[in-house]
Amino acid sequence: MNQIEIKTLIADKPLVENLIKLQPSCWFNPNTTTLAIGLPYVGLDQTDIKKASERLKRFAPYLSLAFPETAITKGFIESQLVEITNMKKALEARYNVDIAGKLYLKKDSHLPISGSIKARGGIYEVLTHAEKLAIENGLLSEQDDYSKLYSDKFKQFFSQYSIAVGSTGNLGLSIGIMSAKLGFKVSVHMSADAREWKKQKLRDHGVNVVEYEQDYGVAVQQGRKAAESDPKCFFIDDENSTTLFLGYSVAGERLKQQFNEQGIKVDKDHPLFVYLPCGVGGGPGGVAFGLKMAFGDNVHCIFAEPTHSPCMLLGVYTGLHDKISVQDIGIDNITAADGLAVGRASGFVGRAMERLLDGYYTLSDQEMYDLLVLLDKTEHIQLEPSALAGMQGPVVVTNNSEYLERMQFTPQQLQNATHLVWATGGGMVPKEEMQKYLNSGKI
16 A cells, blocks of 8 residues: 555544554444344354254363363363453452453463364364265265274375465464374465474474475465465465364353353353454354354453454454555564564455454553463463463453444443453473563563
8 A cells, every 4th residue: 555545545644643653542332232133143143053063062072182281171171261360369459440240361372282272163163074075985974983084094194185284383383283293285375474392293293394485375375376386285364264164163152151161151141252262263253253152242252462463353343344454554574472463464364253242452562461460370370472362352342432332331241251261272381482472471
């Protein structure tokens, strides 16, 4: 975009100026609507989530053998839900606010197999593809015991096929580890932001890592191109995949079950606010969809992005979705939150979910580092920087009286509210790398 086009955009959409200046910003979408009105735009429904859930059930016996760390949950990839009262007090002191309600952390950061939220969608899409190939070739039926996949016979069969994906890191980890375990040849096209240790971990699993000096968009483009030239190569499209999206969406019903077990109520008088770090949008979009299907209009999902990579806020706020990138308005897309270093949002997720998301906000890298230190000090939980993006959410919501009034929340409802920060990654960060993160905090 040239300067004149940018000026015209700012005149129409004033918040763009704040984004360009890299100022932490928030925007609560006035067009948010009910699930009944918003759902048709998604193009998926409860039946699709049920199918995804059943597929994961079929694969559970295989996963518990292939990844012994999942044996304890009988092959289900799930994370803990923990209340973080000390962190809540620390947030209140840091930002000088009184956060009504309780604060919880969903530890997708410590999901088995690949230590991030991507262990939901990424692994699910690989399993879906593997199942399809095995069934088409007469080696498997849905009635079988899927533990039979854990054999040399199947490894050999899958080794005729390959899988490719473009990633900033965590999606590549989950797809690389899962694909290699099944026997696929797998190539992960990694953007410049990807951490060295993530690349090394993939190589240790026998994954072909292709590195780029450019950002996420180029890595995806090149991965797609490489896959097109090979009919036996399946490209996993983080920007547009409904399969990935559905893998994430199963989290909604799983969380509902955890809430029931812990006696946490969600209804009109007990609203649930969920804060999700957002990169291209597939992970948070899929989870938000699952949450909406599980809790209806009583859950309020808010996306969090780095000030240097506010692609989803920019896309939805301007209505341009994937037709605009942060680079178009002069933002560099360089952030310590490597999982969120995406310049152009998923057009599929933005358009599908814009009516079902309450809001979006941005925060600086330094803020993420500081919150990382604060969480470590108060709760002894260590996450990677991008996973802390959601931690400021309860503060942003508490301070936004215009949003709270428009949604007609009463003081009593807010008092009964549950705030849930979705921790998206960090469980596999090497000690020395984590120490660097902790040293970057200014607390």
